[in-house]
Amino acid sequence: MPNATGLLRTVCFGMFVILSASNVAHADGPPFDLPVDCLNGECQIVHYVDHDAGPEIRDYACGTTTYNGHRGTDFAVPDEATMLSGVAVRSVADGTVAALREGVEDIDSGRVDAKDLAGIECGNGILINHADGWQSQYCHLRRGSLAVKQGDRVGRGQQIAEIGMSGQATFPHLHFNLRKDKQLVDPFSGTQMGASSVRDCAADNAVLWTPAARQQLVYKQVTLYGSGFAMARPNASDIKRGYGKERELPRSAPGLYFWAYLIGANDGDVIRLSLQSPNGKGGHRDFKIDLPNDQGPRAKWFFINMDRPGELWPAGTYRGEVTFTRTGAVPKMIGENTVTIR
Structure with a gap:
C-alpha cells in the first residue's frame, strides 16, 4: 500500500496600521472570552504561539502544536463546507474597531502566487482596541462577513465576522492575535511571545481566558x-x-x-x-x-x-x-x- 503524507502551511504575519488606543470610547480587558462561536465542538485549536526563539518549536505547554515563528492562535473548522455554513467570530471584550480590511478572496493560498498576497497576509481582518493598551486582531475572515466598520464600539461576545480562508491561509480558520502595548502576548501563558520558558510549561494554563472559555480549551498533544x-x-x-x-x-x-x-x-x-x-x-x-x-x-x-x-x-x-x-x-x-x- 502506498504511503501518503501532506504538509499544511499557513503564515499569518499580515498586520494593519495600529491606531492609537486613545480612540477607545468604552472598553475592558482580560480575562477574555473566546473569539469563536463553535457549536458541537466543530472548532479546534491547531496552532498555538511559538515560544522557541530559535529554529525549534515549542508551544505554551512544551508541545509541538505550533510551527516556527507562529505568532497567534489558530482556531480551525473541519473544512470549507463548514466555513460556508457560517461560523461566528466574536469580540473577546468590549472595545472599539481600530482598523479592518474587507474584500480579500477566500482561497487556498497554496494556489496563489505569493507576491499577490504581499501586504494582505492577514486577509480580511479586524483590529480592536481594548482597555489599558490591550488589542485583539482577527485574521482570515470570510469575505463579505464583516459586521462592523472602523470606529464602531463593540461589546464583549458581539459577532464581528465569520471564519474564512482569506489571505495567506491554506485551510479555513481564525488566526487570533492578542497584544499588550503593541507587544504580542500568548493568551495561554500570559507572557510575551518567546518569554515563556520550559519551566513555565503547563497544559492547564489559560491565564487570560474567562472560566467559561477555559472549560472549552482542552490542550491536545496532537x-x-x-x-x-x-x-x-x-x-x-x-x-x-x-x-x-x-x-x-x-x-x-x-x-x-x-x-x-x-x-x-x-x-x-x-x-x-x-x-x-x-x-x-x-x-x-x-x-x-x-x-x-x-x-x-x-x-x-x-x-x-x-x-x-x-x-x-x-x-x-x-x-x-x-x-x-x-x-x-x-x-x-x-x-x-x-x-x-x-
Whole structure:
C-alpha cells in the first residue's frame, strides 16, 4: 500500500496600521472570552504561539502544536463546507474597531502566487482596541462577513465576522492575535511571545481566558483535524474541501480508503491507522514521524486502503481507527469512523 503524507502551511504575519488606543470610547480587558462561536465542538485549536526563539518549536505547554515563528492562535473548522455554513467570530471584550480590511478572496493560498498576497497576509481582518493598551486582531475572515466598520464600539461576545480562508491561509480558520502595548502576548501563558520558558510549561494554563472559555480549551498533544472514508485515494485539497467523509458506499465502489489528517506531530510519534471489515478481516499500518525529514508545520495526512475482494464488497459496517503514540507513553485512540457498504 502506498504511503501518503501532506504538509499544511499557513503564515499569518499580515498586520494593519495600529491606531492609537486613545480612540477607545468604552472598553475592558482580560480575562477574555473566546473569539469563536463553535457549536458541537466543530472548532479546534491547531496552532498555538511559538515560544522557541530559535529554529525549534515549542508551544505554551512544551508541545509541538505550533510551527516556527507562529505568532497567534489558530482556531480551525473541519473544512470549507463548514466555513460556508457560517461560523461566528466574536469580540473577546468590549472595545472599539481600530482598523479592518474587507474584500480579500477566500482561497487556498497554496494556489496563489505569493507576491499577490504581499501586504494582505492577514486577509480580511479586524483590529480592536481594548482597555489599558490591550488589542485583539482577527485574521482570515470570510469575505463579505464583516459586521462592523472602523470606529464602531463593540461589546464583549458581539459577532464581528465569520471564519474564512482569506489571505495567506491554506485551510479555513481564525488566526487570533492578542497584544499588550503593541507587544504580542500568548493568551495561554500570559507572557510575551518567546518569554515563556520550559519551566513555565503547563497544559492547564489559560491565564487570560474567562472560566467559561477555559472549560472549552482542552490542550491536545496532537490534533486530529479530520478523518473519514472515501472510495478513491484522497488528497489534501479534497480533505480541506470536505470530501472523503462518506457514510455510505455502494458494494461496487472501486476502492475503500480510510484517511486521517493530524496536526502537531513530533519526532518519533507513531500514527497507526487500522481498517476492519464486517467479517473481522483487516489490518493496520504505522506511520512514524521522522524529523528533520518532516520539517515545517507539523500537519500530515495518511491513509490505509483495502482492495475489493471480487466484483462486490461484502455488505456491512467497516470501521477505521486512528491511534497515536508518543515516545514513553501508552498508545491512545484519538479517532474512529465507520462507513456502511450496501
